[in-house]
Amino acid sequence: MKNKDVVLITGASAGFGHDTARELLKMGYDVYATARRLEPMADLEKMGATLIKVDVTSDDDVKNAVDRIISEKGQIDIVYGNAGYGIYGNIENISLDDLKYQYDVNLFGQARLIQAVLPHMRARKSGRIILTASLMSHLSTAGLGWYASTKHALFAMGTALRQEVRGLGIKVIMIHPGAVKTNFDNVAIKTLDKIDYPDDYKPLMKGFREYIIQSYETCPGPESTVKDMVHAGTARKPKAIYDTTGQARIMKRLIKWLNSSLLDRIVLSMYSRPSHV
Numbered sequence: 001m002k003n004k005d006v007v008l009i010t011g012a013s014a015g016f017g018h019d020t021a022r023e024l025l026k027m028g029y030d031v032y033a034t035a036r037r038l039e040p041m042a043d044l045e046k047m048g049a050t051l052i053k054v055d056v057t058s059d060d061d062v063k064n065a066v067d068r069i070i071s072e073k074g075q076i077d078i079v080y081g082n083a084g085y086g087i088y089g090n091i092e093n094i095s096l097d098d099l100k101y102q103y104d105v106n107l108f109g110q111a112r113l114i115q116a117v118l119p120h121m122r123a124r125k126s127g128r129i130i131l132t133a134s135l136m137s138h139l140s141t142a143g144l145g146w147y148a149s150t151k152h153a154l155f156a157m158g159t160a161l162r163q164e165v166r167g168l169g170i171k172v173i174m175i176h177p178g179a180v181k182t183n184f185d186n187v188a189i190k191t192l193d194k195i196d197y198p199d200d201y202k203p204l205m206k207g208f209r210e211y212i213i214q215s216y217e218t219c220p221g222p223e224s225t226v227k228d229m230v231h232a233g234t235a236r237k238p239k240a241i242y243d244t245t246g247q248a249r250i251m252k253r254l255i256k257w258l259n260s261s262l263l264d265r266i267v268l269s270m271y272s273r274p275s276h277v
């Protein structure tokens with residue numbers, strides 16, 4: 001029997017968003033798959049998804065998509081705020097324009113989505129909002145600082161939102177993957193390679209780049225994260241937080257035991273640079 005729950009997913013043209021959309025379509029959900037690029041979602045359309053071109057940095061795109069779904073279906077049951085990317089590089093040399101854009105996608109994109117869907121969910125006293133955060137919501141390391149700051153902010157916002165709407169029949173769920181092989185690392189490495197570093201940072205950033213490339217060669221694929229994202233959207237009693245990979249689960253526990261000095265030494269030795277701590 002067809003499940004008529006209506007799902008909206010941002011960032012469905014690749015990675016977690018794409019595969020979550022595919023699994024929900026297989027289960028019979030009514031899926032609106034959105035991203036800036038439509039062609040990589042052609043397979044989802046063949047499976048029954050409705051595709052909408054949405055850039056999450058556009059107020060109009062997000063609002064129009066939500067309005068269209070409400071006018072076509074009268075409801076939105078499950079929303080995945082998943083679109084995002086990683087801006088990699090050192091704190092000093094990522095340009096302010098690039099940094100503002102990173103926040104526009106990773107944080108304000110979620111704000112646009114949440115503020116557009118909540119009035120409809122409140123009116124029906126029902127709904128789920130699933131936010132793709134990160135292990136980097138809890139941890140920050142050299143080379144990842146600005147990206148991690150967006151995910152820390154997302155985690156802070158998501159925690160408050162979960163409490164604010166709990167009594168209104170709306171569930172807020174956060175997804176925390178560690179490194180996972182999607183298209184994410186390709187995009188992140190491009191942002192890193194754009195930066196013209198002063199010589200002072202070159203050894204550190206070279207080590208960081210090698211470390212990231214190696215991590216993404218050996219990290220898991222998207223399956224466990226997608227399984228958790230589907231569970232978050234469909235289980236009768238979803239968890240508030242899913243740490244979706246072994247790395248995310250282990251690191252989250254470990255961070256609690258590390259003081260700053262030890263953390264710095266571990267990170268810098270991972271990047272093969274003599275520690276100055």
Ligand SMILES: NC(=O)c1ccc[n+]([C@@H]2O[C@H](COP(=O)([O-])OP(=O)(O)OC[C@H]3O[C@@H](n4cnc5c(N)ncnc54)[C@H](OP(=O)(O)O)[C@@H]3O)[C@@H](O)[C@H]2O)c1
Pocket residue numbers: 010011012013014015016017034035036037038054055056057082083084085086105132133134135176177178179180181182183184185187
């Ligand atoms: N993979 C990891 O290691 C990892 C770990 C922790 C958290 N995450 C988070 O997981 C989420 C999904 O990432 P992924 O790993 O699946 O990466 P991905 O394969 O690169 O997919 C990213 C998706 O986001 C969309 N997107 C990017 N900018 C957008 C914009 N301005 N407007 C609308 N859509 C946009 C992309 O679509 P278009 O380019 O077509 O717009 C694409 O569909 C992100 O929030 C990321 O921060 C990833």
